[in-house]
Amino acid sequence: MSPRTPRRVRRPGPKPARPALRDVLALGAVGLRARRARAALSALGIAIGIATMVAVIGVSHSSTSDLMARLDRLGTNLLTVEAGEERDGTPVKLPKSAVAMVERIGPVQQATATGHVDARIRRSDLVPEERAPGVTAQAARTDLLAALNAEMARGTWLNSANERLPVTVLGSVAARRLGVTAPGEKIRMGDEYVVVVGILAPVELVPTLDRVALVGFPAARTYFGFDGHPTMIFERSPDATVEDVRAVLARTVSPGAEHGVKVSRPSDALAAKAATDEGLTALMLGLGAVALLVGAVGVANTMIVSVLERRREIGLRRALGATRNAIRIQFLTESLLLSAVGGAAGAAIGSAATLGFARFQGWT
Incomplete structure (x- = not known):
């Protein structure tokens, strides 16, 4: 009887370490800082869409609140x-x-x-x-x-x-x-x-x-x-x-x-004016949504181009042990940071525009 061949036991290799959230954010920010002009233009598209929607909603609500206050004061x-x-x-x-x-x-x-x-x-x-x-x-x-x-x-x-x-x-x-x-x-x-x-x-x-x-x-x-x-x-x-x-x-x-x-x-004339304002608000919101969609497409295009331009960087990171998921998280973080910057800027611009216009008109 031939002696039994000893069975090889596969030992699990080391699991790749998961990068900390701070490291992920820092890595995403590095990618944006390296291409500032492109990132700024992409964020601008998001900002315009967000600012339009915030301003339209804010001005509409201010106008409607003022109209309702006038109706309450004047009586219906x-x-x-x-x-x-x-x-x-x-x-x-x-x-x-x-x-x-x-x-x-x-x-x-x-x-x-x-x-x-x-x-x-x-x-x-x-x-x-x-x-x-x-x-x-x-x-x-x-x-x-x-x-x-x-x-x-x-x-x-x-x-x-x-x-x-x-x-x-x-x-x-x-x-x-x-x-x-x-x-x-x-x-x-x-x-x-x-x-x-x-x-x-x-x-x-x-x-x-x-x-x-x-x-x-x-x-x-x-x-x-x-x-x-x-x-x-x-x-x-x-x-x-x-x-x-x-x-x-x-x-x-x-x-x-x-x-x-x-x-x-x-008072029916003022109520009709309020209804007209609501219709105009819906139209402007549609235009804002289109601008926001264009900004989103711009961000997607920026990230696709970024991936194609950085193939050597991606290959080097893979050779050093980065997983596909880590690469995916890196670019997803960049896109999220880009959208967050554009969204914050748009919200601030829209809010400022609403505040300024409402105060100029004497509205709520």
């Missing part, structure tokens, strides 16, 4: 009734008691009105009538300011002491067109000179009032032949009852001719 419970025309083209005249009729609707909290005054507005007699500055005259009740939550920029509003006198309150645009900068100045209204006692701040819910000169109802009748029929009525009621009041307003102020009046909710 204001309804307006405007006299129009019948189907045959006949002008509709709201009754003189239209405000009292609206006030009899149960949920109504406030009701007021303005009326058209047939008088040309000029700065003085030296201005020809055909070169009037595009300012109209309207009669207003003394409770109009409170009903609209409007504010005075300068001077005082119409009150029981001056509503019978030849005085006027100008809208913000009207004052600018007439060149009136302070109360106490006179303007020509029809054949009469009237004294400006106040200038309104912009009326956000009813911007048409920015371009008018307002006089009291009694003064309009006395000096300008106003017939006392309102052309626009403003009403406020609790939010929960706005739609119910809206359904009966036209029949209340113009019985039998409700088709000739227009009932609207001014």
